Amino acid sequence: QRHKFWETQPVGQFKDLNDTSLPEGPIEPPTPISEVKQEPYNLPNLYEWVTCDINSEDTCAEVYNLLSNNYVEDDENMFRFNYSKEFLRWALHPPGYYKTWHIGVRVKSSKKLVAFITGIPARIRVRTDVVSMAEVNFLCVHKKLRSKRLAPVMIKEVTRRVHLENIWQAAYTAGVVLPTPITSCQYWHRSLNPKKLIDVGFSRLGPRMTMSRTLKLFKLPDQPATPGFRKMELRDVPAVTRLLRAYLMQFVVAPDLDELDVEHWVLPKDEVVDSYVVESPENHKITDFCSFYTLPSSILGHPTHSILKAAYSYYNVSTKTPLLQLMNDALIVAKHKGFDVFNALDLMHNESFLKELKFGPGDGKLHYYLYNYRIKHILRASELGLVLL
Numbered sequence: 549q550r551h552k553f554w555e556t557q558p559v560g561q562f563k564d565l566n567d568t569s570l571p572e573g574p575i576e577p578p579t580p581i582s583e584v585k586q587e588p589y590n591l592p593n594l595y596e597w598v599t600c601d602i603n604s605e606d607t608c609a610e611v612y613n614l615l616s617n618n619y620v621e622d623d624e625n626m627f628r629f630n631y632s633k634e635f636l637r638w639a640l641h642p643p644g645y646y647k648t649w650h651i652g653v654r655v656k657s658s659k660k661l662v663a664f665i666t667g668i669p670a671r672i673r674v675r676t677d678v679v680s681m682a683e684v685n686f687l688c689v690h691k692k693l694r695s696k697r698l699a700p701v702m703i704k705e706v707t708r709r710v711h712l713e714n715i716w717q718a719a720y721t722a723g724v725v726l727p728t729p730i731t732s733c734q735y736w737h738r739s740l741n742p743k744k745l746i747d748v749g750f751s752r753l754g755p756r757m758t759m760s761r762t763l764k765l766f767k768l769p770d771q772p773a774t775p776g777f778r779k780m781e782l783r784d785v786p787a788v789t790r791l792l793r794a795y796l797m798q799f800v801v802a803p804d805l806d807e808l809d810v811e812h813w814v815l816p817k818d819e820v821v822d823s824y825v826v827e828s829p830e831n832h833k834i835t836d837f838c839s840f841y842t843l844p845s846s847i848l849g850h851p852t853h854s855i856l857k858a859a860y861s862y863y864n865v866s867t868k869t870p871l872l873q874l875m876n877d878a879l880i881v882a883k884h885k886g887f888d889v890f891n892a893l894d895l896m897h898n899e900s901f902l903k904e905l906k907f908g909p910g911d912g913k914l915h916y917y918l919y920n921y922r923i924k925h926i927l928r929a930s931e932l933g934l935v936l937l
């Protein structure tokens with residue numbers, strides 16, 4: 549089908565899919581900063597650009613409300629992501645972030661926030677090439693302003709502002725197929741609170757399964773099984789950074805994280821991100837770690853349940869504890885914290901534990917994209933080491 553906007557962009561085009569003569573790497577060269585468009589793109593007359601300061605409580609609340617009412621819903625409109633304000637502050641303020649990459653659109657007269665898009669800087673390795681990129685996320689147009697070609701303007705504006713910082717590549721994900729995915733991942737879900745998932749209509753009682761049999765099937769121990777399994781602390785950052793850097797080297801695409809990045813992205817933050825290390829009881833070495841982030845969803849139109857508490861598998865490294873046991877401990881602590889479901893993508897080595905730990909496949913796919921960077925062959929999900937929020 550015609551992608552009138554995406555066909556104009558430096559991204560892998562469907563028509564080039566089998567052309568193996570095209571080299572891997574940047575599609576277009578950088579341009580001199582002086583040649584980058586200095587002024588913002590034109591918006592339709594009623595609207596104006598605004599740079600959103602997420603540190604401002606009022607602005608953060610406006611962004612939260614826009615996303616809470618207008619961001620991504622599943623195909624059956626059962627759920628809508630409900631990123632919290634503290635999560636948004638975490639997601640948008642990594643080391644080296646640019647305020648100017650947090651872009652809103654307001655109605656000139658009412659000042660109502662009606663659209664949003666963000667970028668954050670990241671070093672992403674593609675094979676042996678470490679590239680400075682923007683991770684683009686939280687693209688949202690108010691439901692009342694859909695199908696007016698606002699999204700391409702939002703995308704061009706964030707691209708322009710990223711170019712002004714001499715960055716020429718980006719990484720992003722979407723539930724929709726666009727030109728052209730570098731890989732596609734499947735979501736998997738592990739029930740922690742099966743009764744609630746059945747109540748809301750996400751899960752159904754299996755054939756020949758009673759509710760009590762179902763509760764028993766998903767029951768988890770009260771405590772983790774691994775000796776030395778404990779919450780990650782600031783003092784663990786150097787060891788966890790070493791573990792994570794070594795582990796991510798095996799993937800074709802992965803973030804290049806230093807200690808400051810690990811401190812920001814992986815250190816526990818209440819109601820945002822949880823992380824655990826295994827400290828070997830005999831020599832006190834950190835041998836493994838696991839992490840998951842908190843992303844609730846609104847449950848749409850349900851009489852008694854309004855919020856789904858979902859944990860999302862983030863980065864996990866096992867060097868001594870079997871990954872299966874490490875992830876089962878993650879399920880145990882997530883259940884203990886009151887999550888209803890533990891979600892994971894089938895990237896990295898996740899396939900090795902999904903079925904055995906009673907995850908079920910979701911019906912949604914998550915497609916990964918690079919902007920202005922061609923990959924010769926589409927990757928297997930297991931070659932991907934990048935989790936975007």
Ligand SMILES: CCCCCCCCCCCCCC(=O)CSCCNC(=O)CCNC(=O)[C@H](O)C(C)(C)COP(=O)(O)OP(=O)(O)OC[C@H]1O[C@@H](n2cnc3c(N)ncnc32)[C@H](O)[C@@H]1OP(=O)(O)O
Nearest residue numbers: 551552553554685686687688689694695696697698699716
């Ligand atoms: C060097 C730096 C480069 C930085 C930039 C890198 C690229 C960053 C790219 C962004 C990454 C974001 C990642 C991210 O945030 C994670 S994916 C979540 C995206 N947000 C949502 O799904 C929220 C609910 N939906 C909406 O708000 C609207 O439907 C949106 C705003 C999605 C589209 O608004 P609309 O009113 O429904 O549609 P029009 O304005 O009429 O525009 C139609 C055009 O938009 C194309 N479209 C639709 N959905 C898209 C999507 N998710 N990515 C990219 N493009 C998307 C579509 O293919 C068509 O183009 P085509 O005609 O060529 O097919």
Ligand SMILES: CCOC(=O)c1cnc2ccc(OC)cc2c1SCCC#N
Nearest residue numbers: 620621622627628629735737845858891
């Ligand atoms: C119970 C399992 O489903 C979800 O956790 C969930 C929750 N909220 C969403 C909001 C928007 C949405 O749009 C694609 C999907 C969900 C999903 S399924 C895909 C995410 C995962 N795992």
